[in-house]
Amino acid sequence: MAPVNRCPKIIPGATVSKMVQDGLTSEEILRSLEENHSIKVSQRTLTRQKEDWGLTHNATQQANHLEETIQKYFEKGLNQAIQTFDNIWLATPSSNLSKTISAQALDL
Structure with a gap:
């Protein structure tokens, strides 16, 4: 397994946006980011990023x-x-x- 990147600035916005549109929960998004992109972020960081990208009201x-x-x-x-x-x-x-x-x- 590749090293886990803990830097929240490189969360792929387009990827997260697609997952939100597909109806994935925050837990599923976090798991996918870690398993598929080697990015580990907290629930709060994901929530903040989703707010910044305008994805929370979907x-x-x-x-x-x-x-x-x-x-x-x-x-x-x-x-x-x-x-x-x-x-x-x-x-x-x-x-x-x-x-x-x-x-x-x-x-x-």
Whole structure:
């Protein structure tokens, strides 16, 4: 095994950036740096470097995007359900609809 380089200034930023984009945890990144690049740095040094490179908010941004996507599709589904109900309401003669609603209310 090659000697371990403990100098944090030579952490390969592009390599770390790619690992972050690939979803690796800090522990996995540290292990990869040591095993593949013979670079050993502390968790804190990696965190500082990631902050300097603008890589620390990536997980938060992904979580926010996921939340927005879920909300969008939930609202889309809810809107479709409301529209379907409205279409049924408009297509059903009012006398039949009243009987249906009354019958459903009795089952509750």
